[in-house]
Amino acid sequence: MNHECYNSQLKPFYHRKTLRYTSPSSGKCKRLIVQSVNPNLNSDWNEDNVRSNAPLSTQLAGWLCRVMLNPSYETFLWLFIWPIYFIALLVPSRRPTFSHYYKPYLMRFVGQLWAARSPREYSLQARAAGEDDGHARRVTHALYPRFLVVYDNNRRDWTRVDAEAAVRRKPYVAVTYCYSDVINSGSTEALIEQVRNATLDQGFDAYWLDLECLFEDPAQKAQDLYRMSDVYRLASFTLIILTNESAWPAWGGRVWTLPEALLSRELRYKAGNNAVTPISLIQIASLAYSHHDEESHIINSYGLGKDPLERLERNLQLKEAIWRRQSSSSQLTSQEGSSQGRYRAEKVYALMGFFEHRILPNAEETELQALARLFMANDNDRIADRMISMFPRDRRGINQWYTKEDEYGAKLWDIEPTVQVIGITSNGSLVLDGCRAAAIRWKNFPSVAYATRRTIRRLLAHALPYVASAVFVAGAVILISSIHAFPLPPLAVVGGIMAAFSLILLIFAPIFTTYAHSGRVVLARPWLIGVKGVISAQEASDYLYGYQIGDSRRTFYTPSGSPLARPSDSKFREGHVSQYDAALAAPPFDPIEGHMFTLVDTISGTVYYFRAHRPPTVCLFTGSEGGQGRFILASEECSSSELRRQTVLRMPSYISVYMHTCDWVALGGKPSGRYKQ
Template identity: 80%
Template sequence: MNQVSTTTDRKQPQCYSSQLKPSYHGTTLRYTSSSSGKCKRLTVQSVNPSLTSDWKECDVRSNAPRSTRLAGRLTRMMFNPSSETFLWLFVWLFYIVALLFPSREPAFAAYYKPYLMRFVGQLWAARSPREYSLRARAAGEDDGHVRRVTHALYPRFLIVFDEDKKVWTKVNVEAAVKRKPYVAVTYCYEDVINSGSMETLIERVRNATLDQGFDAYWLDHECLFKDTVQKAQDLYRMSDVYRLASFTLIMLTNESAWPAWGSRVWTLPEALLSRELRYKAGNNTVTPISLIQIASLAYSHHDEESQIINSYGLGKDPLERLERNLQLKEAMWRRENFQGRYRAEKVYALMGFFEHRILPDAEETELQALARLFMANDNDRIADRMISMFPRDRRGINQWYTKEDEYGAKLWDIEPAAQVIGITSNGSLVLDGCRAATIRWKNFPSVSFATRRSIRRLLALAVPYVAFFFFVTGCAMISVGNQNASTSANTYGPSPGTSPQVAGGGVMLAFSLILLIFAPVCTSYGHSGRVVLARPWLIGVRGVISAQKASDYLYGSQIGDSRRTLYTPSGSPLARPREGDSMFREGDVSQYEVALAAPPFDPIEGHMFTLVDTISGTIYYFRAHKPPTVCLFTGSEGGQGRFVLASEECSGSELRRETVLRMPSFISTSMHTCDWVALGGKP
């Protein structure tokens, strides 16, 4: 039975290529080949390979020229004798063969390996009305004839007192000839239910309204539709209800009910958007109150919300719009939500502060609604900036929304380089205009590079081939001398001594062997020196390797102190800048020691990885739960680029953010612009 089930599962495609061709494979970690665009099983080189990983692991491997690698090993054995020195002769023979039959020179390219996959699914919600949207389709909005709700709206219904009949009636305001002044009412549902009933609240509201000289009020319990579609229209215009009211009346059962009222989701927009505030506690009279007074009575996070309150209440300490909207969002998320309502009700309460609003949807999540709200208000490009943030709380690494940045940057510090054009059903943001590059994990590639050449290095590289010439010439001279000696002996008898040709050939042969013995040192020296240009590559390793080791894997061993790979001063959370008497901006070697001493796996932050960039010659240490196979350039901040490293989930053609690095912005020009990519969402 299990065998039949497995066979059936294998017939189902696990993913689709960018050409919509199905692919059948297992559940192991995958990546998109940068040469064929096909989905392949990921192989990761590791300092300590493990058989229990979710991906295939192998030893760290170098593809530097074989002669260079062997020369470095021979040189190290000559100057640092060890237990393997007795293998020197065998290694030397392989080195000679490698010189005679060199490997093919790697080709040079100006760009990193491209990311060939694209998001092939349907958008759940789209920025452009011309794009197909699953949400709009389900709501019947894709025909272009849906009535759009605009700003400056009155509430659809009011409770109005009929002076002649002495009764309160529900009136359709939109049908009224004259707009009536009214009182908007706010209250805490739990406070009302625990201390009385809704009927008691309504009676108190009506008496207070008449006492204040008004004959109309708005109370959600009486004026909101129960139907989901109609209720969405009411929530859309909720902020206008309080903006247009003559004043907002806060109803409390007693003075101790302020904290309960202040903890509600809607109390912040109801208070901040009102023209005037008054409150009634128990049987006390209606009393005017200011935002500053309310803050000290009702809000438990007064220290964090004081800037918002000062901005709205006194008009002092004005906040930039981007900062204000983010603070409002965080203040809203600290409040309680009613049970049984919209899952994204906090977003609908927040949208009253934005210029453009969204129609509520009972099926969407908070992050989906928040993405729609941010896309509708693109002036600040909040979502575009947010994707470059590195969550301080690693448990939210897969979510695109980030409260605090690990590098301490504010949202307005980031200049976005990509645009959010939609959101998927999983909650991933779909990006357009990203520059992307793939990360190589199976080994270190053969890198085409150029060093700072000198006459001495050119001569050192020529030494082995000069030795070969002398060796061949010496052998030829000995052979010719012996042949001449044999002919002379047959004609004139044996010669009394060695011929000059044989003697000269022997000297030349001995000289060539001496040169060949020291040829590894010459080869290592000839390939040494500062790397001035290298083909763009991003190479990953599971575990921690030093900058010197990375250089050896990339270019082969060298002689001298030329630094080919440097530590980053600020590119990752583990980066450490060199301080003290250093005159230059560079990373300190202590970060390697810290990374090496850190546990190889952390339950929250994941495994330890190393990333090497050949253009900037920089090495980065970071933690992630999966090896990231794609590097996305999403923005810049503080003189550095923000690069999101993501793993691939081919079943949904989406990317999962693993970490964010600060790398030099200029390397983004060596990345190809890719098609749509979906980033974030549920793991």
């Protein structure tokens, strides 16, 4: 079946639905070739053997050198390989070019934003809500209820009042309850009667109850949810209605009861036929909240004014506390479900009351879309900008941008973002601006331009095969031109000695060539190379630069860059070789975490092991944390011009300067199609 995608010039392209990548040289969508330690010919992926593109003379010299130093059953091939090596040595080959940058990522997000940070950008959500004129309201504090139920002393009756002036200056009681608790014990009429009696008993003649004060029209209902937190902020006190004392857990397990309680000036409750009794947040926590140990920080911050939390930490704790509660969005047949349900992002709308700026609810958006809009509207803490760099501990959420816990143990405030979230797509992906990106090469190991420490001995070793070749030719010419005389003249003897000595040197030329290209790599062209499977640091070095003589290490294991990393306990900061053994012993595929892969970086000379469901073709630098950069490895979904996060690595921050900045990229969202993982 043909699959449609668009290049950066918005030209359509049709292809089969296979693993694809954007070519860093042409910007075209191409089929991905994946080099693998053990290629699976029956795989849907286009797998091939691991191959090196180091100069042929260097590769052959390394093989000949190994055979000479370590004879094996392949020794008999030496005489057949040596002439090929010698020809490759003498024939000029194309030298790899040097560059200061990794291969660029040339694709960009080409779709329309579902929601945008800037009111000047086109937004599908804003247009649907009639806010596409760039004048959407954002500051929403000190609003007032649009309806109150007020007691008329003259008529001795309760009336729903919607006059703006009357509502704004009227003291009132806000009511909170658990719908299932009330319905199981009576009816909504009984609840209303109980609320009215309690309101008058407390000396008030007005109250707000969602059963009577919310609109049924979806557009109007969104406006009510928009100002829900202000209903409780401005109330004289909040009245909690319970059927009995044992109903506290049911009430405390609702999504809306946490913001209703925390944002209220004062709390009172009525259980059954008991009198209305004042109660504090601390008392409520012990009665109603099942995660009291996790929510005690929030309770103390709001209830006693002690243990103040930083705003970023507090907002995250509030988010997790609300997400632990039951949503009413599934209760569509109930009255509560009809008033506060029908919204997939109901929990976000309950959370937004704690933020300075709020968003207008939208029945069509998902939780992640609403959460992204909320975070973009309240950018002081840059929550989404930081969160995109985190590595989900639960791998099932790897494609979602929201992350509760980081695999590396970092807190959100530990991450310093280098990108800005400027919007979210209809698919739930965050659109990022300011990314530095690099393409990852998968088809083979490239021919890498590199420099080593050039000592006199290595310079001599490099020149010796060429000098020996010239001496051999000169000696052979002298010998042949003088061999007709007998006895042999001295010149012929000299020619013979020259030819014999140079021939011995040429036999050992592979050792000289290998030694000349050995030594510590002091500078290499930036490359990111991926391999399906596990290769050692030494194997990576051989594929990149060829075999070497000596103990100079060219590639290293990462001490903390991946979940499989193991630090060395020596006096130097470096990775331990045990991570290679652990990666080698691990199953090649895990249903939740995916396949085992190896990534090689030539700038830092580091090897990383990680798991992913698809080969990541793009590396994004999105932030820094704990002395290391946060780099997201993502695969491409060309049909939507979006990226899917596969893993997050901690790599040296300085390598980001070797990356090109790129245009907008969309990261996250829900995968689609055959290769959704």
